[in-house]
Amino acid sequence: MQRIDKQIKALGIYQIVGGIIGIILIMYFAGKASIFNISILKITLLFLALYSFSIYCGFLLLNKNYTRGFNLSIFNQALQIISFSVLGFTFQYASGIYLSFGLNLTTDTLITYNSGLTAFNYKINSDPEVAAFSLNIIALILINFFFNLKEKIIRQKDELSEIGQS
Template sequence: MKLRIKSTKTTILILGIYQIVGALLGFYIIASILLKTGEINGALLLIYLVAVGLYSLSFKAGSLLIRKQHKRGLLLSMLNQTIQIFAVGVGAYTYNFISGGRLGGGVEFTNGFEMNMDVALTSRFSFAWNSGEEYYLYINLLAVFLIYVCIDIYEELFKKDKAVSITEIEPRSEIHA
């Protein structure tokens, strides 16, 4: 069962545009935060560089898809979406990366047990250590769905049926001494 648009070309184009728009939103967010930041130390610079790298991955994947370099574009898209599946907070360490949108939910354990749903069409990046006590786990179901779509398109375009039937196998000739 295919959970996507019937036209593979249209699906690839939409996926490419989605990833480019998500990356551009991420770059905008980083630029606006940098303009408000007074002084940048080494750790903060590292966080910003990681964020730029992740949004660059999203931009590259989308541009490859639009330029019809489908194999590399789909592989980078799957990597990009895999990085976006989980958002976690364990004690003083947190990670959350979204490029484009999110649809999912999770559990927050910081002040008891809370279940939350989250829907948004924007980019987000947060990475922190030694920043307090937070405990949560969120799953981005949109990223899971987009991985499924990428795998489906990849198999359609690049997987050849390599299954060999029993009738195609020739009997081995053995030499008996």
């Protein structure tokens, strides 16, 4: 159980740090923007909410609220799996480390990859000719890890309840 607690704590810290870095980057780029209008404000608030959600998920895990923490953390990672740019609309969100592999179908079929620490990209009416999709491998791995930890905790609770009934 102690090993599982350490893994959960590490995942909670990971989500908090990823969220904090994302918020710092948003504030930095918002301060550097030469134009600031209602559309940019909406996009900024959207990503502030997403990074705050990541921090919230991390705090739930650190406070041992496992059921809610795991469910929301899985949802948070699911939001980070797919990045795309199609018909002038672009969306990318990564809180923490990301490693993406994808396809760029704009002029040829190109295999792409990208990695980094925390990313956000949201565009409307950008380049309608661009067609690109990518999958964040780190988010997929983390979702699998969350499901496995959740299953282990359920199994341990069942074993403890069986011992208590004996």
